[in-house]
Amino acid sequence: MEILIISGLSGGGKSQTASFLEDMGVFVVDNLPAAMILKFAEFCATGSSRYQRVALVCDVRTGESFEELFAVLNVLSSSGVSCKLLFLEATPRAIIKRYKETRRRHPLANETTTLEQAVNQEIDLMSTMRQRADYIIDTTDLATAKLRAQLGRLFVGEDEGANMEVQVVSFGFKHGIPLEADLVFDVRFLPNPFYIDDLRHKTGLDAEVYDYVMSFPQSTDYVAHLKSLLGFSLPWYVAEGKSSLVIAIGCTGGHHRSVSLTRAVAEFVEQTGFSVSQIHRDIMK
Template sequence: MEILVISGLSGSGKSKAASFLEDIGYYIVDNLPAEMMVVFAEFCAASKGRYDRVALVYDVRTGEPAQKLIDALEQMKTAGIHCRMLFLEADNQSIINRYKETRRTHPLAGGGVSVAQALQKERALLQPVRDHADFVLNTSGFSASKLHSEILNLFSDASLEDGMHVNVLSFGFKNGIPVEADLVMDVRFMPNPYYIEELKHKTGLDDGVRDYVFSFSQTSDFMRRMEEMLSFLLPLYSEEGKTVLVLAIGCTGGHHRSVAVAHALAEYIQNAGYPVTETHRDITR
């Protein structure tokens, strides 16, 4: 049985990380007080395998001193439970930007306290927790795809048992190249559906756009060569020990060509026997 505690700064990505862990088989419990963790761990241990992998999200919302969490972890370890802790953090500007985008309120802000002041207080409160963590992940500048890759790399048994996991990511160059990309391909040489009135407001996941993109010989030639390159590269990356490979496909805006090509490549890679995640970063921008 495994207990994974997810802690860290508000706005650093704990909820996203929890959802990704849920996708790979963890049972998630959010905002559980430290003393209840010990009781819940005992319940899980007695469940005869029903709750073998549990992730508990813990942050300043509990209003407890950090030492209570540390004591609870030590108590569970003493009881023979495999316990680890993941601590997420990010720089102030990244967190402030995220709060602006979501229009949520930092749990320690309000009443004249700014997000920056709340973060300063939160960092101090959680410093003992950070010092006790097994993994510290700085998510500054992370996309959801990058966080997903990191979580898979750290905690996915499937990535170890089934081989390398491939994340095929479409994006728009005007929004920047994804920092997490291992391989970047530029498909801006393909004819652009954006200039076809009936396709302009659709995406590469729509049949009309896909049919248009793949109606040109240069697209077919590109796909053939790309599939040949992937059939050569993927086994080599896997043999080298890479657990997550991010393949980024870019066009101008990330709505049409890159989406259609990324979708087709994800299907090819899946058929080749690799676990695949398909992400379209800029499709709604």
Template sequence: MQYTIVTGMSGSGKTKVIRYLEDMGYFCIDNMPPMLIPKFSEMLTSVNGKFNNVAFVVDTRVGDMINELLAQIDDLKQKGYDCKLLYINADDETLVKRYKETRRMHPIENTNGLLASIRQERKMLSALYEASDYVIDTSHLTAQGLLQELKEIYASGDTKQGLEINVMAFGFKYGMPLDADLVFDVRCFPNPFYIDELKHKTGNDKEVQDYVMSFPKSVTFMEKLEDFMKFMIPLYIEEGKISLTIAIGCTGGKHRSVTMTNKLADYLKSCDYMVNVSYRDMGRE
């Protein structure tokens, strides 16, 4: 099990960080008291590997208990856990501006004002800053820039940029998928449904695949679709997309769409993308 402890300055963007980590598949808990970390780690370990990546946000909202955090991190490491400390930072001017815009109260109450509270907090966190494995300064980062920094740290090494691609086959007669980012209509290709020996098979059967791909226009379609993906997917990654759903539809969602979905999924997997395949309507009659 891998742990990431997120800490840092109030107003630096820890909430955005935890949301991005959740999108990357992390189990996240915000505002975790350090003394509860051992109990939570035992509880999460007891559920048979259900939680592989865990992130806790621990900051000065817990008061003086923040001073216990380094000891708890050392304890996790001694127990054999992979535990990293991620410190989110921003300069004083940026933090003052953000608090003025949001009008939220700073967790450190200093009678000398907001800037004094920020400086007091920075001093409280100085040991954590020095001990951190990673530091991200968000002073001049856009939301996209922050996401890119996190991807460089956490994206899986065997997939590209941590992007998850869902390729779905569906039948138009059952309605369009509402969650699709890209939809392709393959009803223009010859339908195996009208071939007696293929009617009751699916695009997962070689006979159907061979029939669908026996037409030059089917081969040309797949070549152009692969070329389109080669161009578009890096743009989605650059834009910061975490999940992409591609839907391919035929009339019933059983023959042509399943064949094309499998072909596209195989191509994307060969490009080292993380790919999930589903056949929404294949079981329907």
């Protein structure tokens, strides 16, 4: 079992870090009191594999002495649990700028006169936590994508591309474009099996329809162009920090051409090393 304590300065990126780790399959609990961590660890140890990698967000909001947290971590470490502490920080100027942009109140606002005083007071309060940290990440000039990539390498061991899930969705334009689509491709220009009596009541999941659609040079050429485009762009989506991508392929009704092309594209995406799933939204309509 692995426990990661996420701590650091308010405005340093703890919430974003927690969200990224959650996307990577880590079970995240925010602001758990130190007194409850041992009981929570016992529960996780007897639970399912979902709780084998856990991240706990701990900061000044608990209002507790960090010595209690350190004592708990020592107990867990002596019992064989892997415990690591991640500290996120940024310069006071960067933190103040972020608070002004979000218009949120600093947790120490009631104890100080200005935001700058609150930030500096928190830096002092969190100094012992920073000294105890196994990892320190300064997010002052760290792009979102780079933060996500760094977290993946440090705590999840993700390789290039493994952290983005791709959905390839077939649909019919007469039923509307999928709202969640990132990329939309229109294949209504391809020959339509609907006008072939023997194929009309079949779908692109049937070999006869798939073979018919893919028997035309415009189909194979189009798939080749899609492969070239996706082969180029998918790694850049990963570099940008995207955790999921929805590729929508549409024909008129969503039964024949879009289903056939979805199969071909999904097969290619899987071959490139991405986790991929197929959804045929309108195939039963």
